[in-house]
Amino acid sequence: MELVLSRVAGPCYGVRRAVRMIEQHLARHGAGSVVSVGSVVDDPAVMQELTGHGLVMVEGVEQIDSGQVVALPICGGTPDLERLVEERGGVPLATVCPRLVRTKDLAYRLAIDGYPVLVVGGADAPDAMAILDRAEAGWREQIASLSQPYGRVFAGLLVEDGSVVKAEVPEDVAHVAVLLRPTGDFETYGGVVLAALDRFEEVRAYPSICQSVRNRQTEALRVADRCDTVLVVGKTAMNLDGFLHRMKEAGVRVVQLGSLDDVDDLDLSDVRALGVVSGCSTLQSTLVVTVERLRKRLGGTLTTA
Ligand code: SF4
Structure with a gap:
Protein backbone atom coordinates (compact mmCIF):
# COMPACT_ATOMS: atom_id res chain seq x y z
CA MET A 1 0.00 0.00 0.00
CA CYS A 97 -9.66 36.66 5.50
CA PRO A 98 -7.79 39.54 3.78
CA ARG A 99 -8.25 37.84 0.41
CA LEU A 100 -12.00 38.18 0.80
CA VAL A 101 -11.67 41.75 2.07
CA ARG A 102 -9.66 42.64 -1.06
CA THR A 103 -12.28 41.14 -3.38
CA LYS A 104 -15.05 42.97 -1.52
CA ASP A 105 -13.15 46.25 -1.87
CA LEU A 106 -12.71 45.58 -5.59
CA ALA A 107 -16.48 45.02 -5.96
CA TYR A 108 -17.10 48.31 -4.17
CA ARG A 109 -14.69 50.25 -6.41
CA LEU A 110 -16.20 48.70 -9.54
CA ALA A 111 -19.64 49.79 -8.37
CA ILE A 112 -18.39 53.33 -7.80
CA ASP A 113 -17.01 53.22 -11.39
CA GLY A 114 -20.47 52.20 -12.61
CA TYR A 115 -19.90 48.48 -13.27
CA PRO A 116 -22.57 45.98 -12.21
CA VAL A 117 -20.84 42.95 -10.75
CA LEU A 118 -21.50 39.31 -11.62
CA VAL A 119 -20.18 37.29 -8.69
CA VAL A 120 -19.51 33.66 -9.59
CA GLY A 121 -20.98 31.66 -6.71
CA GLY A 122 -24.31 30.59 -5.21
CA ALA A 123 -26.46 31.97 -2.40
CA ASP A 124 -25.11 29.19 -0.14
CA ALA A 125 -21.60 30.70 -0.36
CA PRO A 126 -21.14 33.41 2.31
CA ASP A 127 -18.08 34.89 0.58
CA ALA A 128 -20.03 35.36 -2.69
CA MET A 129 -22.90 37.02 -0.78
CA ALA A 130 -20.46 39.32 1.02
CA ILE A 131 -18.89 40.44 -2.28
CA LEU A 132 -22.24 41.20 -3.87
CA ASP A 133 -23.36 43.03 -0.74
CA ARG A 134 -20.31 45.31 -0.98
CA ALA A 135 -21.06 46.04 -4.65
CA GLU A 136 -24.62 46.97 -3.71
CA ALA A 137 -23.30 49.31 -1.01
CA GLY A 138 -21.14 51.02 -3.66
CA TRP A 139 -24.14 51.52 -5.92
CA ARG A 140 -26.27 52.85 -3.07
CA GLU A 141 -23.58 55.40 -2.29
CA GLN A 142 -23.33 56.41 -5.95
CA ILE A 143 -27.05 56.98 -6.24
CA ALA A 144 -27.29 58.86 -2.96
CA SER A 145 -24.71 61.35 -4.28
CA LEU A 146 -26.72 62.19 -7.43
CA SER A 147 -28.71 65.42 -7.47
CA GLN A 148 -31.30 64.01 -9.92
CA PRO A 149 -33.54 61.07 -9.02
CA TYR A 150 -32.28 57.91 -10.70
CA GLY A 151 -34.35 55.01 -11.97
CA ARG A 152 -33.95 51.34 -11.24
CA VAL A 153 -30.37 50.25 -10.78
CA PHE A 154 -28.86 46.84 -11.47
CA ALA A 155 -25.97 46.41 -9.01
CA GLY A 156 -25.18 42.84 -9.98
CA LEU A 157 -26.08 39.28 -9.08
CA LEU A 158 -24.76 35.91 -8.03
CA VAL A 159 -24.27 33.57 -10.99
CA GLU A 160 -23.74 29.83 -10.61
CA ASP A 161 -22.94 29.30 -14.30
CA GLY A 162 -22.87 31.11 -17.64
CA SER A 163 -26.39 30.09 -18.65
CA VAL A 164 -28.07 32.66 -16.39
CA VAL A 165 -26.11 35.65 -17.72
CA LYS A 166 -28.43 36.30 -20.67
CA ALA A 167 -31.63 35.49 -18.85
CA GLU A 168 -31.18 37.40 -15.62
CA VAL A 169 -29.27 40.59 -16.48
CA PRO A 170 -31.52 43.47 -17.66
CA GLU A 171 -31.30 44.13 -21.41
CA ASP A 172 -30.10 47.73 -21.06
CA VAL A 173 -26.91 46.70 -19.20
CA ALA A 174 -23.98 47.09 -21.63
CA HIS A 175 -20.96 46.48 -19.42
CA VAL A 176 -20.24 44.35 -16.39
CA ALA A 177 -17.42 43.09 -14.20
CA VAL A 178 -17.07 39.39 -13.41
CA LEU A 179 -15.59 38.42 -10.03
CA LEU A 180 -14.89 34.97 -8.69
CA ARG A 181 -15.40 34.33 -4.98
CA PRO A 182 -12.04 33.39 -3.41
CA THR A 183 -13.00 29.78 -2.76
CA GLY A 184 -14.81 29.34 -6.08
CA ASP A 185 -14.17 27.21 -9.13
CA PHE A 186 -11.95 28.54 -11.90
CA GLU A 187 -13.65 26.56 -14.68
CA THR A 188 -17.11 27.86 -13.75
CA TYR A 189 -15.66 31.36 -13.73
CA GLY A 190 -14.29 30.82 -17.26
CA GLY A 191 -17.75 29.75 -18.46
CA VAL A 192 -19.35 32.90 -17.00
CA VAL A 193 -16.72 35.15 -18.57
CA LEU A 194 -17.30 33.56 -22.00
CA ALA A 195 -21.08 33.99 -21.63
CA ALA A 196 -20.56 37.62 -20.57
CA LEU A 197 -18.28 38.33 -23.55
CA ASP A 198 -21.01 36.99 -25.80
CA ARG A 199 -23.65 39.24 -24.24
CA PHE A 200 -22.06 42.60 -23.26
CA GLU A 201 -20.11 45.35 -25.04
CA GLU A 202 -17.49 45.45 -22.33
CA VAL A 203 -16.47 42.89 -19.72
CA ARG A 204 -13.96 43.44 -16.94
CA ALA A 205 -12.88 40.02 -15.73
CA TYR A 206 -11.11 39.46 -12.39
CA PRO A 207 -10.11 35.86 -11.64
CA SER A 208 -10.10 36.64 -7.93
CA ILE A 209 -9.68 33.04 -6.75
CA CYS A 210 -7.61 32.50 -3.63
CA GLN A 211 -4.17 31.17 -4.58
CA SER A 212 -4.27 28.82 -1.61
CA VAL A 213 -7.43 27.18 -3.00
CA ARG A 214 -5.97 27.04 -6.51
CA ASN A 215 -2.75 25.37 -5.31
CA ARG A 216 -4.74 22.94 -3.19
CA GLN A 217 -6.92 21.96 -6.16
CA THR A 218 -3.92 21.55 -8.47
CA GLU A 219 -2.03 19.43 -5.94
CA ALA A 220 -5.11 17.32 -5.18
CA LEU A 221 -5.34 16.47 -8.89
CA ARG A 222 -1.64 15.53 -8.95
CA VAL A 223 -2.18 13.24 -5.96
CA ALA A 224 -5.18 11.64 -7.68
CA ASP A 225 -3.05 10.92 -10.77
CA ARG A 226 -1.01 8.47 -8.69
CA CYS A 227 -3.78 6.87 -6.64
CA ASP A 228 -6.90 4.77 -7.03
CA THR A 229 -8.49 6.29 -3.92
CA VAL A 230 -8.24 9.79 -2.40
CA LEU A 231 -9.05 10.59 1.21
CA VAL A 232 -10.25 14.16 1.88
CA VAL A 233 -9.53 15.07 5.51
CA GLY A 234 -11.83 17.61 7.13
CA LYS A 235 -14.35 20.05 5.78
CA THR A 236 -13.08 21.50 2.59
CA ALA A 237 -12.92 24.85 0.82
CA MET A 238 -11.26 23.57 -2.33
CA ASN A 239 -14.42 23.32 -4.41
CA LEU A 240 -15.21 19.76 -3.46
CA ASP A 241 -18.04 19.45 -6.00
CA GLY A 242 -15.72 20.18 -8.92
CA PHE A 243 -13.06 17.87 -7.44
CA LEU A 244 -15.55 15.02 -6.99
CA HIS A 245 -16.73 15.46 -10.57
CA ARG A 246 -13.16 15.27 -11.94
CA MET A 247 -12.35 12.27 -9.77
CA LYS A 248 -15.45 10.47 -11.01
CA GLU A 249 -14.44 11.13 -14.61
CA ALA A 250 -10.94 9.80 -13.88
CA GLY A 251 -12.32 6.69 -12.13
CA VAL A 252 -10.75 7.63 -8.78
CA ARG A 253 -12.72 6.85 -5.64
CA VAL A 254 -13.07 9.64 -3.07
CA VAL A 255 -13.53 8.99 0.66
CA GLN A 256 -14.27 11.86 3.03
CA LEU A 257 -13.14 11.90 6.64
CA GLY A 258 -15.24 14.20 8.84
CA SER A 259 -13.68 13.32 12.18
CA LEU A 260 -10.56 11.64 13.54
CA ASP A 261 -12.78 9.11 15.33
CA ASP A 262 -13.71 7.63 11.95
CA VAL A 263 -10.17 6.82 10.71
CA ASP A 264 -10.25 3.23 11.90
CA ASP A 265 -13.69 2.59 10.40
CA LEU A 266 -12.84 3.67 6.85
CA ASP A 267 -13.43 0.95 4.30
CA LEU A 268 -10.04 0.77 2.54
CA SER A 269 -10.02 -2.94 1.72
CA ASP A 270 -9.22 -2.83 -2.03
CA VAL A 271 -7.01 0.24 -2.00
CA ARG A 272 -3.64 0.01 -3.76
CA ALA A 273 -2.48 3.63 -3.48
CA LEU A 274 -4.24 6.07 -1.13
CA GLY A 275 -3.91 9.83 -1.67
CA VAL A 276 -4.45 12.16 1.29
CA VAL A 277 -5.60 15.75 0.72
CA SER A 278 -7.11 18.22 3.15
CA GLY A 279 -9.50 21.12 3.27
CA CYS A 280 -8.36 24.68 3.98
CA SER A 281 -9.41 24.56 7.62
CA THR A 282 -7.99 21.17 8.58
CA LEU A 283 -5.55 21.53 11.46
CA GLN A 284 -2.00 20.28 10.93
CA SER A 285 -2.38 18.15 14.08
CA THR A 286 -5.50 16.45 12.65
CA LEU A 287 -3.63 15.70 9.44
CA VAL A 288 -0.56 14.32 11.20
CA VAL A 289 -2.62 12.05 13.48
CA THR A 290 -4.70 10.85 10.50
CA VAL A 291 -1.62 9.93 8.47
CA GLU A 292 0.01 8.20 11.45
CA ARG A 293 -3.10 6.14 12.12
CA LEU A 294 -3.37 5.20 8.45
CA ARG A 295 0.27 4.13 8.39
CA LYS A 296 -0.19 1.98 11.45
CA ARG A 297 -3.31 0.43 10.03
CA LEU A 298 -2.24 -0.07 6.42
CA GLY A 299 1.56 -0.25 6.58
CA GLY A 300 3.44 0.51 3.33
CA THR A 301 5.31 3.63 2.29
CA LEU A 302 4.54 7.33 2.72
CA THR A 303 5.47 9.79 -0.05
CA THR A 304 4.43 13.27 -1.11
CA ALA A 305 3.03 14.01 -4.56
S1 SF4 B 1 -9.20 29.52 1.52
FE1 SF4 B 1 -8.19 30.45 3.26
S2 SF4 B 1 -6.75 31.96 2.40
FE2 SF4 B 1 -8.23 31.40 0.81
S3 SF4 B 1 -9.88 32.93 0.95
FE3 SF4 B 1 -10.51 31.19 2.21
S4 SF4 B 1 -9.77 31.66 4.26
FE4 SF4 B 1 -8.68 33.00 2.83
Missing part, protein backbone atom coordinates in the same frame (compact mmCIF):
# COMPACT_ATOMS: atom_id res chain seq x y z
CA GLU A 2 1.31 3.42 -0.95
CA LEU A 3 0.21 6.50 0.98
CA VAL A 4 0.60 9.74 -1.02
CA LEU A 5 0.28 13.00 0.92
CA SER A 6 -0.51 16.25 -0.92
CA ARG A 7 2.19 18.90 -0.67
CA VAL A 8 -0.53 21.49 0.01
CA ALA A 9 -2.34 20.22 3.08
CA GLY A 10 -3.22 21.63 6.48
CA PRO A 11 -4.77 25.02 7.18
CA CYS A 12 -4.58 27.89 4.66
CA TYR A 13 -3.17 31.34 5.30
CA GLY A 14 -6.59 32.81 6.25
CA VAL A 15 -7.31 30.14 8.85
CA ARG A 16 -3.81 30.26 10.38
CA ARG A 17 -3.99 34.06 10.57
CA ALA A 18 -7.42 34.12 12.26
CA VAL A 19 -6.45 31.41 14.77
CA ARG A 20 -3.21 33.24 15.60
CA MET A 21 -5.01 36.58 16.11
CA ILE A 22 -7.57 35.06 18.48
CA GLU A 23 -5.01 33.05 20.44
CA GLN A 24 -2.72 36.08 20.80
CA HIS A 25 -5.60 38.21 22.08
CA LEU A 26 -6.66 35.52 24.56
CA ALA A 27 -3.07 35.09 25.75
CA ARG A 28 -2.77 38.83 26.43
CA HIS A 29 -6.22 39.53 27.86
CA GLY A 30 -7.34 36.22 29.29
CA ALA A 31 -9.98 33.55 28.65
CA GLY A 32 -13.35 35.02 27.74
CA SER A 33 -11.86 38.23 26.31
CA VAL A 34 -12.96 37.25 22.77
CA VAL A 35 -16.38 35.95 21.70
CA SER A 36 -17.60 34.76 18.33
CA VAL A 37 -21.13 34.66 16.96
CA GLY A 38 -21.24 31.06 15.76
CA SER A 39 -18.08 29.59 14.25
CA VAL A 40 -15.08 31.65 13.11
CA VAL A 41 -13.94 28.72 10.98
CA ASP A 42 -16.36 26.09 9.68
CA ASP A 43 -14.50 23.19 11.28
CA PRO A 44 -15.36 21.69 14.70
CA ALA A 45 -11.72 20.75 15.46
CA VAL A 46 -10.54 24.34 14.98
CA MET A 47 -13.38 25.71 17.11
CA GLN A 48 -12.65 23.13 19.81
CA GLU A 49 -9.04 24.28 19.91
CA LEU A 50 -10.07 27.95 20.13
CA THR A 51 -12.67 27.41 22.86
CA GLY A 52 -10.02 25.39 24.70
CA HIS A 53 -7.91 28.56 24.71
CA GLY A 54 -10.79 30.63 26.11
CA LEU A 55 -12.84 31.81 23.10
CA VAL A 56 -16.53 32.02 24.03
CA MET A 57 -19.08 31.18 21.34
CA VAL A 58 -22.44 32.97 21.55
CA GLU A 59 -25.50 32.24 19.47
CA GLY A 60 -26.62 35.73 18.54
CA VAL A 61 -25.45 39.38 18.52
CA GLU A 62 -27.91 40.18 21.32
CA GLN A 63 -25.53 38.32 23.66
CA ILE A 64 -22.70 40.78 22.92
CA ASP A 65 -21.92 43.41 25.55
CA SER A 66 -20.62 46.89 24.81
CA GLY A 67 -16.82 46.90 24.42
CA GLN A 68 -16.69 43.13 23.88
CA VAL A 69 -14.10 41.99 21.32
CA VAL A 70 -15.78 39.83 18.66
CA ALA A 71 -13.99 37.51 16.23
CA LEU A 72 -15.81 37.56 12.89
CA PRO A 73 -16.02 34.45 10.66
CA ILE A 74 -13.13 34.23 8.16
CA CYS A 75 -15.69 34.12 5.35
CA GLY A 76 -17.39 37.28 6.64
CA GLY A 77 -20.54 35.58 7.96
CA THR A 78 -23.85 37.19 7.07
CA PRO A 79 -23.39 40.46 5.16
CA ASP A 80 -24.76 42.56 8.03
CA LEU A 81 -22.92 40.79 10.88
CA GLU A 82 -20.15 43.37 11.30
CA ARG A 83 -22.68 46.23 11.35
CA LEU A 84 -24.86 44.43 13.91
CA VAL A 85 -21.83 43.77 16.12
CA GLU A 86 -20.88 47.46 15.97
CA GLU A 87 -24.45 48.53 16.74
CA ARG A 88 -24.25 46.45 19.95
CA GLY A 89 -21.03 48.30 20.85
CA GLY A 90 -18.89 45.23 20.08
CA VAL A 91 -15.34 45.63 18.75
CA PRO A 92 -14.76 43.41 15.69
CA LEU A 93 -11.44 41.59 15.56
CA ALA A 94 -10.21 41.66 11.94
CA THR A 95 -10.33 37.90 11.45
CA VAL A 96 -12.10 38.01 8.07
Whole structure:
Protein backbone atom coordinates (compact mmCIF):
# COMPACT_ATOMS: atom_id res chain seq x y z
CA MET A 1 0.00 0.00 0.00
CA GLU A 2 1.31 3.42 -0.95
CA LEU A 3 0.21 6.50 0.98
CA VAL A 4 0.60 9.74 -1.02
CA LEU A 5 0.28 13.00 0.92
CA SER A 6 -0.51 16.25 -0.92
CA ARG A 7 2.19 18.90 -0.67
CA VAL A 8 -0.53 21.49 0.01
CA ALA A 9 -2.34 20.22 3.08
CA GLY A 10 -3.22 21.63 6.48
CA PRO A 11 -4.77 25.02 7.18
CA CYS A 12 -4.58 27.89 4.66
CA TYR A 13 -3.17 31.34 5.30
CA GLY A 14 -6.59 32.81 6.25
CA VAL A 15 -7.31 30.14 8.85
CA ARG A 16 -3.81 30.26 10.38
CA ARG A 17 -3.99 34.06 10.57
CA ALA A 18 -7.42 34.12 12.26
CA VAL A 19 -6.45 31.41 14.77
CA ARG A 20 -3.21 33.24 15.60
CA MET A 21 -5.01 36.58 16.11
CA ILE A 22 -7.57 35.06 18.48
CA GLU A 23 -5.01 33.05 20.44
CA GLN A 24 -2.72 36.08 20.80
CA HIS A 25 -5.60 38.21 22.08
CA LEU A 26 -6.66 35.52 24.56
CA ALA A 27 -3.07 35.09 25.75
CA ARG A 28 -2.77 38.83 26.43
CA HIS A 29 -6.22 39.53 27.86
CA GLY A 30 -7.34 36.22 29.29
CA ALA A 31 -9.98 33.55 28.65
CA GLY A 32 -13.35 35.02 27.74
CA SER A 33 -11.86 38.23 26.31
CA VAL A 34 -12.96 37.25 22.77
CA VAL A 35 -16.38 35.95 21.70
CA SER A 36 -17.60 34.76 18.33
CA VAL A 37 -21.13 34.66 16.96
CA GLY A 38 -21.24 31.06 15.76
CA SER A 39 -18.08 29.59 14.25
CA VAL A 40 -15.08 31.65 13.11
CA VAL A 41 -13.94 28.72 10.98
CA ASP A 42 -16.36 26.09 9.68
CA ASP A 43 -14.50 23.19 11.28
CA PRO A 44 -15.36 21.69 14.70
CA ALA A 45 -11.72 20.75 15.46
CA VAL A 46 -10.54 24.34 14.98
CA MET A 47 -13.38 25.71 17.11
CA GLN A 48 -12.65 23.13 19.81
CA GLU A 49 -9.04 24.28 19.91
CA LEU A 50 -10.07 27.95 20.13
CA THR A 51 -12.67 27.41 22.86
CA GLY A 52 -10.02 25.39 24.70
CA HIS A 53 -7.91 28.56 24.71
CA GLY A 54 -10.79 30.63 26.11
CA LEU A 55 -12.84 31.81 23.10
CA VAL A 56 -16.53 32.02 24.03
CA MET A 57 -19.08 31.18 21.34
CA VAL A 58 -22.44 32.97 21.55
CA GLU A 59 -25.50 32.24 19.47
CA GLY A 60 -26.62 35.73 18.54
CA VAL A 61 -25.45 39.38 18.52
CA GLU A 62 -27.91 40.18 21.32
CA GLN A 63 -25.53 38.32 23.66
CA ILE A 64 -22.70 40.78 22.92
CA ASP A 65 -21.92 43.41 25.55
CA SER A 66 -20.62 46.89 24.81
CA GLY A 67 -16.82 46.90 24.42
CA GLN A 68 -16.69 43.13 23.88
CA VAL A 69 -14.10 41.99 21.32
CA VAL A 70 -15.78 39.83 18.66
CA ALA A 71 -13.99 37.51 16.23
CA LEU A 72 -15.81 37.56 12.89
CA PRO A 73 -16.02 34.45 10.66
CA ILE A 74 -13.13 34.23 8.16
CA CYS A 75 -15.69 34.12 5.35
CA GLY A 76 -17.39 37.28 6.64
CA GLY A 77 -20.54 35.58 7.96
CA THR A 78 -23.85 37.19 7.07
CA PRO A 79 -23.39 40.46 5.16
CA ASP A 80 -24.76 42.56 8.03
CA LEU A 81 -22.92 40.79 10.88
CA GLU A 82 -20.15 43.37 11.30
CA ARG A 83 -22.68 46.23 11.35
CA LEU A 84 -24.86 44.43 13.91
CA VAL A 85 -21.83 43.77 16.12
CA GLU A 86 -20.88 47.46 15.97
CA GLU A 87 -24.45 48.53 16.74
CA ARG A 88 -24.25 46.45 19.95
CA GLY A 89 -21.03 48.30 20.85
CA GLY A 90 -18.89 45.23 20.08
CA VAL A 91 -15.34 45.63 18.75
CA PRO A 92 -14.76 43.41 15.69
CA LEU A 93 -11.44 41.59 15.56
CA ALA A 94 -10.21 41.66 11.94
CA THR A 95 -10.33 37.90 11.45
CA VAL A 96 -12.10 38.01 8.07
CA CYS A 97 -9.66 36.66 5.50
CA PRO A 98 -7.79 39.54 3.78
CA ARG A 99 -8.25 37.84 0.41
CA LEU A 100 -12.00 38.18 0.80
CA VAL A 101 -11.67 41.75 2.07
CA ARG A 102 -9.66 42.64 -1.06
CA THR A 103 -12.28 41.14 -3.38
CA LYS A 104 -15.05 42.97 -1.52
CA ASP A 105 -13.15 46.25 -1.87
CA LEU A 106 -12.71 45.58 -5.59
CA ALA A 107 -16.48 45.02 -5.96
CA TYR A 108 -17.10 48.31 -4.17
CA ARG A 109 -14.69 50.25 -6.41
CA LEU A 110 -16.20 48.70 -9.54
CA ALA A 111 -19.64 49.79 -8.37
CA ILE A 112 -18.39 53.33 -7.80
CA ASP A 113 -17.01 53.22 -11.39
CA GLY A 114 -20.47 52.20 -12.61
CA TYR A 115 -19.90 48.48 -13.27
CA PRO A 116 -22.57 45.98 -12.21
CA VAL A 117 -20.84 42.95 -10.75
CA LEU A 118 -21.50 39.31 -11.62
CA VAL A 119 -20.18 37.29 -8.69
CA VAL A 120 -19.51 33.66 -9.59
CA GLY A 121 -20.98 31.66 -6.71
CA GLY A 122 -24.31 30.59 -5.21
CA ALA A 123 -26.46 31.97 -2.40
CA ASP A 124 -25.11 29.19 -0.14
CA ALA A 125 -21.60 30.70 -0.36
CA PRO A 126 -21.14 33.41 2.31
CA ASP A 127 -18.08 34.89 0.58
CA ALA A 128 -20.03 35.36 -2.69
CA MET A 129 -22.90 37.02 -0.78
CA ALA A 130 -20.46 39.32 1.02
CA ILE A 131 -18.89 40.44 -2.28
CA LEU A 132 -22.24 41.20 -3.87
CA ASP A 133 -23.36 43.03 -0.74
CA ARG A 134 -20.31 45.31 -0.98
CA ALA A 135 -21.06 46.04 -4.65
CA GLU A 136 -24.62 46.97 -3.71
CA ALA A 137 -23.30 49.31 -1.01
CA GLY A 138 -21.14 51.02 -3.66
CA TRP A 139 -24.14 51.52 -5.92
CA ARG A 140 -26.27 52.85 -3.07
CA GLU A 141 -23.58 55.40 -2.29
CA GLN A 142 -23.33 56.41 -5.95
CA ILE A 143 -27.05 56.98 -6.24
CA ALA A 144 -27.29 58.86 -2.96
CA SER A 145 -24.71 61.35 -4.28
CA LEU A 146 -26.72 62.19 -7.43
CA SER A 147 -28.71 65.42 -7.47
CA GLN A 148 -31.30 64.01 -9.92
CA PRO A 149 -33.54 61.07 -9.02
CA TYR A 150 -32.28 57.91 -10.70
CA GLY A 151 -34.35 55.01 -11.97
CA ARG A 152 -33.95 51.34 -11.24
CA VAL A 153 -30.37 50.25 -10.78
CA PHE A 154 -28.86 46.84 -11.47
CA ALA A 155 -25.97 46.41 -9.01
CA GLY A 156 -25.18 42.84 -9.98
CA LEU A 157 -26.08 39.28 -9.08
CA LEU A 158 -24.76 35.91 -8.03
CA VAL A 159 -24.27 33.57 -10.99
CA GLU A 160 -23.74 29.83 -10.61
CA ASP A 161 -22.94 29.30 -14.30
CA GLY A 162 -22.87 31.11 -17.64
CA SER A 163 -26.39 30.09 -18.65
CA VAL A 164 -28.07 32.66 -16.39
CA VAL A 165 -26.11 35.65 -17.72
CA LYS A 166 -28.43 36.30 -20.67
CA ALA A 167 -31.63 35.49 -18.85
CA GLU A 168 -31.18 37.40 -15.62
CA VAL A 169 -29.27 40.59 -16.48
CA PRO A 170 -31.52 43.47 -17.66
CA GLU A 171 -31.30 44.13 -21.41
CA ASP A 172 -30.10 47.73 -21.06
CA VAL A 173 -26.91 46.70 -19.20
CA ALA A 174 -23.98 47.09 -21.63
CA HIS A 175 -20.96 46.48 -19.42
CA VAL A 176 -20.24 44.35 -16.39
CA ALA A 177 -17.42 43.09 -14.20
CA VAL A 178 -17.07 39.39 -13.41
CA LEU A 179 -15.59 38.42 -10.03
CA LEU A 180 -14.89 34.97 -8.69
CA ARG A 181 -15.40 34.33 -4.98
CA PRO A 182 -12.04 33.39 -3.41
CA THR A 183 -13.00 29.78 -2.76
CA GLY A 184 -14.81 29.34 -6.08
CA ASP A 185 -14.17 27.21 -9.13
CA PHE A 186 -11.95 28.54 -11.90
CA GLU A 187 -13.65 26.56 -14.68
CA THR A 188 -17.11 27.86 -13.75
CA TYR A 189 -15.66 31.36 -13.73
CA GLY A 190 -14.29 30.82 -17.26
CA GLY A 191 -17.75 29.75 -18.46
CA VAL A 192 -19.35 32.90 -17.00
CA VAL A 193 -16.72 35.15 -18.57
CA LEU A 194 -17.30 33.56 -22.00
CA ALA A 195 -21.08 33.99 -21.63
CA ALA A 196 -20.56 37.62 -20.57
CA LEU A 197 -18.28 38.33 -23.55
CA ASP A 198 -21.01 36.99 -25.80
CA ARG A 199 -23.65 39.24 -24.24
CA PHE A 200 -22.06 42.60 -23.26
CA GLU A 201 -20.11 45.35 -25.04
CA GLU A 202 -17.49 45.45 -22.33
CA VAL A 203 -16.47 42.89 -19.72
CA ARG A 204 -13.96 43.44 -16.94
CA ALA A 205 -12.88 40.02 -15.73
CA TYR A 206 -11.11 39.46 -12.39
CA PRO A 207 -10.11 35.86 -11.64
CA SER A 208 -10.10 36.64 -7.93
CA ILE A 209 -9.68 33.04 -6.75
CA CYS A 210 -7.61 32.50 -3.63
CA GLN A 211 -4.17 31.17 -4.58
CA SER A 212 -4.27 28.82 -1.61
CA VAL A 213 -7.43 27.18 -3.00
CA ARG A 214 -5.97 27.04 -6.51
CA ASN A 215 -2.75 25.37 -5.31
CA ARG A 216 -4.74 22.94 -3.19
CA GLN A 217 -6.92 21.96 -6.16
CA THR A 218 -3.92 21.55 -8.47
CA GLU A 219 -2.03 19.43 -5.94
CA ALA A 220 -5.11 17.32 -5.18
CA LEU A 221 -5.34 16.47 -8.89
CA ARG A 222 -1.64 15.53 -8.95
CA VAL A 223 -2.18 13.24 -5.96
CA ALA A 224 -5.18 11.64 -7.68
CA ASP A 225 -3.05 10.92 -10.77
CA ARG A 226 -1.01 8.47 -8.69
CA CYS A 227 -3.78 6.87 -6.64
CA ASP A 228 -6.90 4.77 -7.03
CA THR A 229 -8.49 6.29 -3.92
CA VAL A 230 -8.24 9.79 -2.40
CA LEU A 231 -9.05 10.59 1.21
CA VAL A 232 -10.25 14.16 1.88
CA VAL A 233 -9.53 15.07 5.51
CA GLY A 234 -11.83 17.61 7.13
CA LYS A 235 -14.35 20.05 5.78
CA THR A 236 -13.08 21.50 2.59
CA ALA A 237 -12.92 24.85 0.82
CA MET A 238 -11.26 23.57 -2.33
CA ASN A 239 -14.42 23.32 -4.41
CA LEU A 240 -15.21 19.76 -3.46
CA ASP A 241 -18.04 19.45 -6.00
CA GLY A 242 -15.72 20.18 -8.92
CA PHE A 243 -13.06 17.87 -7.44
CA LEU A 244 -15.55 15.02 -6.99
CA HIS A 245 -16.73 15.46 -10.57
CA ARG A 246 -13.16 15.27 -11.94
CA MET A 247 -12.35 12.27 -9.77
CA LYS A 248 -15.45 10.47 -11.01
CA GLU A 249 -14.44 11.13 -14.61
CA ALA A 250 -10.94 9.80 -13.88
CA GLY A 251 -12.32 6.69 -12.13
CA VAL A 252 -10.75 7.63 -8.78
CA ARG A 253 -12.72 6.85 -5.64
CA VAL A 254 -13.07 9.64 -3.07
CA VAL A 255 -13.53 8.99 0.66
CA GLN A 256 -14.27 11.86 3.03
CA LEU A 257 -13.14 11.90 6.64
CA GLY A 258 -15.24 14.20 8.84
CA SER A 259 -13.68 13.32 12.18
CA LEU A 260 -10.56 11.64 13.54
CA ASP A 261 -12.78 9.11 15.33
CA ASP A 262 -13.71 7.63 11.95
CA VAL A 263 -10.17 6.82 10.71
CA ASP A 264 -10.25 3.23 11.90
CA ASP A 265 -13.69 2.59 10.40
CA LEU A 266 -12.84 3.67 6.85
CA ASP A 267 -13.43 0.95 4.30
CA LEU A 268 -10.04 0.77 2.54
CA SER A 269 -10.02 -2.94 1.72
CA ASP A 270 -9.22 -2.83 -2.03
CA VAL A 271 -7.01 0.24 -2.00
CA ARG A 272 -3.64 0.01 -3.76
CA ALA A 273 -2.48 3.63 -3.48
CA LEU A 274 -4.24 6.07 -1.13
CA GLY A 275 -3.91 9.83 -1.67
CA VAL A 276 -4.45 12.16 1.29
CA VAL A 277 -5.60 15.75 0.72
CA SER A 278 -7.11 18.22 3.15
CA GLY A 279 -9.50 21.12 3.27
CA CYS A 280 -8.36 24.68 3.98
CA SER A 281 -9.41 24.56 7.62
CA THR A 282 -7.99 21.17 8.58
CA LEU A 283 -5.55 21.53 11.46
CA GLN A 284 -2.00 20.28 10.93
CA SER A 285 -2.38 18.15 14.08
CA THR A 286 -5.50 16.45 12.65
CA LEU A 287 -3.63 15.70 9.44
CA VAL A 288 -0.56 14.32 11.20
CA VAL A 289 -2.62 12.05 13.48
CA THR A 290 -4.70 10.85 10.50
CA VAL A 291 -1.62 9.93 8.47
CA GLU A 292 0.01 8.20 11.45
CA ARG A 293 -3.10 6.14 12.12
CA LEU A 294 -3.37 5.20 8.45
CA ARG A 295 0.27 4.13 8.39
CA LYS A 296 -0.19 1.98 11.45
CA ARG A 297 -3.31 0.43 10.03
CA LEU A 298 -2.24 -0.07 6.42
CA GLY A 299 1.56 -0.25 6.58
CA GLY A 300 3.44 0.51 3.33
CA THR A 301 5.31 3.63 2.29
CA LEU A 302 4.54 7.33 2.72
CA THR A 303 5.47 9.79 -0.05
CA THR A 304 4.43 13.27 -1.11
CA ALA A 305 3.03 14.01 -4.56
S1 SF4 B 1 -9.20 29.52 1.52
FE1 SF4 B 1 -8.23 31.40 0.81
S2 SF4 B 1 -9.88 32.93 0.95
FE2 SF4 B 1 -10.51 31.19 2.21
S3 SF4 B 1 -9.77 31.66 4.26
FE3 SF4 B 1 -8.19 30.45 3.26
S4 SF4 B 1 -6.75 31.96 2.40
FE4 SF4 B 1 -8.68 33.00 2.83
